[in-house]
Amino acid sequence: MQELIKYSGLKDLNEDEQVRLKNLVEKEFPKIQRLAKEISSFNINIKVMKKETKKRYMINMKLQSNGKIFVTKNKDTERGGDWDLNKEVHKELKALIGELKHHYKNNVGRWKLGGIKGLLKKFES
Secondary structure (H helix, E strand, O other): OOOOEEEEOHHHOOHHHHHHHHHHHHHHHHHHHHHOOOEEEEEEEEEEEEEOOEEEEEEEEEEEEOOEEEEEOOOOOOOOOEOOHHHHHHHHHHHHHHHHHHHHOOOOOHHHHOHHHHHHHHHHO
């Protein structure tokens, strides 16, 4: 699992932030692996913008699976990124999982697979 995940921009984070980032990503990585069966690489780019005493974190993720590339990107604008590292990581992971679900259509409800007739058969038996 560790060999698939590659981080860039870690030098801008302190030790505590690096540990939090890696723990959050490794916690959600099995869910990503289930959705995208064969992952060839997973790159996470961290960009830190400092304003006086506060830091603004911007995270971009790129996942390559079965010849398809899934990317989550923030725009370098005032609204891009977040002041809280945990919140930004969760937001980007959620966006990546949403893209995977959309591409592989795993979020289709089970009742839709059989249509109306399949739904009625379930209730008859």
